[in-house]
Amino acid sequence: MSAPPPHDLKAECALIAASISDHGADLDSLVATVKPEAFYSEAHSRAWKALSDIVAEGKVPDVIQLQARVRRNGDAGVVDAHVFDSFTPGRAEYSFGKTEEYARIVVDLARSRALLRALQESEAIGYAGKLSAEEFIRDTMGKLEAATKLDAAEYKPVFVDEVLKAEIESLRTTGNEDVPTAFSGIAELDAKL
Numbered sequence: 001m002s003a004p005p006p007h008d009l010k011a012e013c014a015l016i017a018a019s020i021s022d023h024g025a026d027l028d029s030l031v032a033t034v035k036p037e038a039f040y041s042e043a044h045s046r047a048w049k050a051l052s053d054i055v056a057e058g059k060v061p062d063v064i065q066l067q068a069r070v071r072r073n074g075d076a077g078v079v080d081a082h083v084f085d086s087f088t089p090g091r092a093e094y095s096f097g098k099t100e101e102y103a104r105i106v107v108d109l110a111r112s113r114a115l116l117r118a119l120q121e122s123e124a125i126g127y128a129g130k131l132s133a134e135e136f137i138r139d140t141m142g143k144l145e146a147a148t149k150l151d152a153a154e155y156k157p158v159f160v161d162e163v164l165k166a167e168i169e170s171l172r173t174t175g176n177e178d179v180p181t182a183f184s185g186i187a188e189l190d191a192k193l
Contacts, residue, residue: 005113007040008105014094015102016047017087020061025099027055034103038110043083046075063087111148118143 015034019025031052039045050069054061063084070079094102122140125131131139 005040005116006109007113008109009041009044010093011102011105011109012039012041012044013086015099015106016044016051018094018096018099018102019051020063020066020087021094022096022099023060024097027060030099030103031055034107038106040109040113043079046070046073047079047083047087049073050075050079114147115144118147 015030019027019030031048034048036045036049036052039048047066047070050066050073051061053069053073054065059065066087067084070076119140122136122143125139126136
């Protein structure tokens with residue numbers, strides 16, 4: 001059994017709780033920086049989406065508004081009473097004034113997950129054996145570069161079969177082109193390739 005990807009459920013919960021309670025936090029900036037997809041927990045992701053909707057309307061969110069928006073969005077089955085309890089002052093583990101720090105933790109871990117997904121996609125493509133070493137290196141470096149440049153919310157996971165089908169189709173349509181040699185920066189990978 002493999003380990004779960006990097007995440008911090010307490011930081012996610014603390015970010016939501018602090019965003020509700022810490023009225024000194026710059027919520028406009030937070031919802032612009034942290035997208036719902038940055039959360040590992042689906043319940044936290046949907047709660048953040050509801051919070052973002054409230055902020056977009058120019059309102060200061062509280063637990064009651066958040067619950068109402070979650071119901072309105074049709075997410076009450078995912079964000080249940082137990083989840084809302086974890087956002088309630090006194091139950092949530094957070095400190096005032098650290099909202100931006102919690103946001104950095106959530107976004108940083110989301111970026112790590114995006115990099116891991118890019119590596120997993122590249123691994124699947126590599127095992128398929130359809131690319132030359134140079135093409136495989138170029139593809140892997142492109143995926144890693146894209147994952148580091150995109151916001152966590154912009155990097156969406158895809159099924160491996162979709163990636164393989166797209167790569168195979170790309171090879172069929174483009175043929176064999178001269179590809180400049182590139183190095184991955186990972187010594188073990190470069191040595192094997």
